[in-house]
């Protein structure tokens with residue numbers, strides 16, 4: 001291992017991490033979790049640098065405890081005009097249904113951290129205690145700059161090869177994301193073969209094969225789930241879907257209602273919404289995007305532009321049929337309670353006290 005891990009230096013009171021959730025996690029949520037003794041997280045992957053700075057500073061004003069800031073390290077989109085217009089043509093009937101015309105062209109709606117110097121400078125200036133990476137790793141120079149600023153570094157792995165790359169790059173912890181997980185699958189190369197390992201199997205493999213601390217993510221909804229991951233050798237559990245129904249999240253009323261309905265029982269890993277595999281509650285856009293003979297969606301995050309525009313067009317009619325409502329397989333187990341209470345409940349359950 002190139003550097004000793006500094007994960008333990010965070011001195012978390014509880015082995016519970018609230019997952020970064022771009023568009024759902026907020027300063028209030030991250031601070032509440034950190035103040036309760038876990039590790040709160042912000043997802044800034046889809047934010048501008050100015051929005052991200054504001055979120056980090058707002059969180060710093062709400063807690064003195066460590067929190068995590070997560071960025072997206074995807075390969076920049078491969079632009080392909082023919083593929084993009086075929087995708088728009090395929091979505092045209094859905095746009096028509098909500099009284100809109102499809103856009104003429106699509107955009108890469110946010111840059112990758114791999115080439116975002118302004119985002120790096122902002123992180124070095126605001127210095128959150130932890131920075132985590134999803135979809136890959138930045139280059140050695142960027143990693144060294146963040147490490148020298150005293151920032152603890154973590155990254156998502158969905159298989160042992162990605163975990164090995166994370167260890168080789170000298171990070172402090174590996175987030176082992178199983179196939180159950182809600183939101184985007186953090187695989188480095190979405191075109192590569194995927195063994196779709198469960199959280200339990202992936203954690204066990206990584207605990208056996210890696211010397212870095214392993215954080216379990218995917219399908220963990222209660223303290224019993226946290227306990228089982230600790231028993232498998234994880235140092236902490238990272239929960240996303242479990243925190244969506246907290247009042248501190250920015251999930252809207254439609255999303256909350258869906259998560260508390262029968263729809264929570266049907267999640268699917270699909271590239272239709274954004275161009276990369278991600279798990280969310282099944283909706284008519286996913287079903288239309290996956291029908292027989294459908295074209296390949298535009299590349300990530302270009303396809304996301306189409307989905308977001310479609311949802312914006314329907315939103316004026318108070319409809320959310322086409323909204324991306326990310327959720328993991330454990331979605332029906334999500335509970336509506338304040339974030340600090342959820343952390344306390346998870347701790348009590350994991351100790352067999354609830």
Ligand SMILES: Cc1cc2nc3c(=O)[nH]c(=O)nc-3n(C[C@H](O)[C@H](O)[C@H](O)COP(=O)(O)O)c2cc1C
Nearest residue numbers: 019021022043134181182183218219240241326328
């Ligand atoms: C709404 C939502 C948004 C997410 N956004 C991010 C993100 O911005 N960055 C990231 O690394 N992971 C993101 N994830 C994935 C989580 O980090 C984590 O892997 C996942 O939530 C674990 O599975 P669970 O939802 O079953 O707990 C997101 C998950 C959800 C549910």
